[in-house]
Amino acid sequence: MNPLQKHVDRLFAGYPATGRIRELKEEILGNLEAKAADYMAGGMEYEQAVQAATASLSRIDGLIDESPQIYVNRYRLDLLQKTLFFTLILWILTIPLRMIERTPLSFLFLVLVLLLGILYLVLNSVWRGRALEVTAPRNLHVARRRSRMVWLLWGLFILVTLLAITALRFGSNIWFGHQVKIGGPYQFAVLGIQYAKPFLTILIPLAFQASTTLISKHEAGELE
Secondary structure, eight states, X not given: OOHHHHHHHHHTTTSOOOHHHHHHHHHHHHHHHHHHHHHXXXXXXXXXXXXXXXXXXXXXXXXXOSSOEEEHHHHHHHHHHHHHHHHHHHHHHHGGGGGTSOOSHHHHHHHHHHHHHHHHHHHHHHSOGGGGGOEEEOOHHHHHHHHHHHHHHHHHXXXXXXXXXXXXXXXXXXXXXXXXXXXXXXXXXXXHHHHHGGGGGGHHHHHHHHHHHHHHHTBTTSOO
């Protein structure tokens, strides 16, 4: 592959392949090729010209519009649909919990599924025609940073929660050097559920990540 093409692909590695990004990539590649040709016309060897051209552009952060116009209502509907799908999966996963212990989790997720489903059907019937063409800016950089922060906070929450469960269940045995005992398959299942419950909150960071991904998908002009 053309070394200049490799360099451009590396610069854009973290960006979605939207029409706007493809156009910018082609423009930058053309500029680098022209610059390399100028260097060679001045007496440089090809490899030196390529190195000089690539060294002249090491970052593209300031070249990309981080607040593109998106079809905001399409974006909201798609985000709501994905959140509904995630919630439905979590509801299905919590159904077996009722056979082991009495927990309202399955019921709560079912209620959330119904509320999100009703909201999606209502908005899908309201936002039609011109309503789907409404555009508004969304800051992609802020969305990415917010998504990373939510994942970090969720990871810390999981760590603290698992440590707290371990301390409450086994702290006394560990502190006094007693053997940790689990009385049978049922108690093992109950313990496993206690450790698994915190992971059901993954719905929150997944929704934030989806909101970031969908900004590029619903960029104005991409769906035409």
